[in-house]
Amino acid sequence: MREIAYEDLVKSVKAMVMHTATHLPEDALKAIQKAYDNEESEVAKSVLKQILDNAQLASKEDRPLCQDTGLAVFFVNVGEDVKVVGGSIRDAINEATEAAYKEGYLRASTCDCFDRHNLKDEVGYNLPAMIHFDIVPGDKIEIEYAAKGGGSENVSRARVLAPAQGKEGIKQFVKDVISEAGPNPCPPIIVGVGIGGTFEIAAKSSKHALFREAGTKNPVPELDAFEQEILEELNKLGIGAMGMGGTQTVMAVHIEKNPCHIASLPVSVNVQCHSSRHSHITL
Amino acid sequence: MAEYKMTTPLTNEDIEKLRIGDIVYLNGTIYTARDAAHKRLVDLIEEGKELPFDLQGSVIYFVGPTPPKPGEPIGSAGPTTSYRMDSYSPILIKHGQKAMIGKGKRNQAVKDACKEYKAVYFGATGGAGALIAQRIKSAEVIAYPELGPEAIRRLEVEDFPVTVVNDSYGGDLYEEGRKKWARD
Numbered sequence: 137m138r139e140i141a142y143e144d145l146v147k148s149v150k151a152m153v154m155h156t157a158t159h160l161p162e163d164a165l166k167a168i169q170k171a172y173d174n175e176e177s178e179v180a181k182s183v184l185k186q187i188l189d190n191a192q193l194a195s196k197e198d199r200p201l202c203q204d205t206g207l208a209v210f211f212v213n214v215g216e217d218v219k220v221v222g223g224s225i226r227d228a229i230n231e232a233t234e235a236a237y238k239e240g241y242l243r244a245s246t247c248d249c250f251d252r253h254n255l256k257d258e259v260g261y262n263l264p265a266m267i268h269f270d271i272v273p274g275d276k277i278e279i280e281y282a283a284k285g286g287g288s289e290n291v292s293r294a295r296v297l298a299p300a301q302g303k304e305g306i307k308q309f310v311k312d313v314i315s316e317a318g319p320n321p322c323p324p325i326i327v328g329v330g331i332g333g334t335f336e337i338a339a340k341s342s343k344h345a346l347f348r349e350a351g352t353k354n355p356v357p358e359l360d361a362f363e364q365e366i367l368e369e370l371n372k373l374g375i376g377a378m379g380m381g382g383t384q385t386v387m388a389v390h391i392e393k394n395p396c397h398i399a400s401l402p403v404s405v406n407v408q409c410h411s412s413r414h415s416h417i418t419l
Numbered sequence: 420m421a422e423y424k425m426t427t428p429l430t431n432e433d434i435e436k437l438r439i440g441d442i443v444y445l446n447g448t449i450y451t452a453r454d455a456a457h458k459r460l461v462d463l464i465e466e467g468k469e470l471p472f473d474l475q476g477s478v479i480y481f482v483g484p485t486p487p488k489p490g491e492p493i494g495s496a497g498p499t500t501s502y503r504m505d506s507y508s509p510i511l512i513k514h515g516q517k518a519m520i521g522k523g524k525r526n527q528a529v530k531d532a533c534k535e536y537k538a539v540y541f542g543a544t545g546g547a548g549a550l551i552a553q554r555i556k557s558a559e560v561i562a563y564p565e566l567g568p569e570a571i572r573r574l575e576v577e578d579f580p581v582t583v584v585n586d587s588y589g590g591d592l593y594e595e596g597r598k599k600w601a602r603d
């Protein structure tokens with residue numbers, strides 16, 4: 137059994153979290169640049185220019201890209217033949233998250249659902265991290281991370297459709313969600329669509345779909361074609377960058393599909409704003 | 420689509436010039452407030468008490484910045500989604516506020532208040548927090564420090580870039596822009 141020291145795990149995750157708050161990844165930068173190049177509306181183009189300038193400034197001066205530095209979301213694949221010595225993986229991730237948010241001067245945004253008070257002093261600074269674990273073959277730990285802001289989460293939706301509604305029904309649902317969202321999730325956006333599974337698996341898939349690099353093809357030809365079809369429909373809405381009207385509203389649609397119950401067709405839409413801060417490490 | 424440089428406090432004349440899609444570079448003093456601070460301001464008005472700053476001609480920015488690094492006035496400071504302020508803004512506008520800065524749709528009551536009392540809603544670019552912070556020259560908490568990022572701050576800004584989303588003529592850039600670019 138391979139061993140990884142707790143401290144090493146904390147160190148790697150902390151570095152990743154801090155870096156992600158200030159550096160937009162290559163795939164997001166390229167997608168925004170492409171939107172800028174293709175945009176026909178002058179107003180929207182000037183917004184996209186600001187977004188690109190902001191990314192450049194943030195990485196040069198190590199400043200948070202956005203003041204909503206998000207909740208810390210992790211997908212963690214733990215190999216069956218590896219163990220962490222000196223503490224639990226969950227504790228390591230939480231410790232790293234808290235340290236990164238504090239030392240990076242990032243905003244603590246976790247609060248109690250009812251009285252809305254910030255949890256930074258009791259649970260921890262921007263804790264708890266939102267962690268999804270999976271167990272996989274091998275002796276590695278793979279960690280995918282995203283700093284997920286509130287604006288784009290607020291417009292995300294899930295619904296269980298009737299099987300007869302099929303692909304048309306899915307497309308219509310996605311379109312309704314994005315149309316209703318309008319300017320609020322800071323377009324241009326990436327749209328994660330989780331199809332099938334049970335209610336919660338559809339939702340989780342729609343989030344995980346956002347971790348795929350923008351600009352990469354879905355490996356399943358049928359899903360790739362469906363993604364392109366939905367993307368085209370969504371960009372007809374005319375919402376544009378920051379909702380000011382334009383041709384470039386959605387930079388990519390990413391679908392993850394699972395088998396589902398014969399009686400149902402769950403579908404979930406998770407929206408990612410243009411500040412698509414994500415990264416991954418393998419230990 | 421015109422461009423203006425304006426200095427706060429804003430006057431009715433300033434507001435009358437502005438149409439949706441215009442770009443404005445703001446100079447002078449603006450105030451920050453989010454939901455919790457808005458609620459307190461509205462409570463003070465209803466109780467007939469004095470507010471922590473002069474509402475006449477004021478500009479309120481909906482923002483909850485990141486903590487400043489040592490030696491800097493403010494951290495990243497882009498706009499937050501504005502609808503959470505919809506139930507409060509019309510009351511503040513009625514009492515003299517002239518402009519709001521945020522992102523995202525407003526409800527009909529806010530648009531009506533802009534028309535009736537001559538005020539505007541500006542959009543700033545969400546997710547451009549580092550860039551916007553460069554235009555903020557100083558920041559000082561003037562009320563409700565216990566609210567943390569939601570405290571009311573007085574900001575001195577230079578050429579702070581915003582776009583007119585709702586003007587005082589009932590115009591709505593989100594609706595008009597979308598109509599113009601929608602296909603099918």
Ligand code: SF4
Pocket residue numbers: 202203204205284285286287288320321322409410411497498499545546547
């Ligand atoms: S939606 Fe994204 S870019 Fe917009 S304010 Fe929230 S985190 Fe920032």
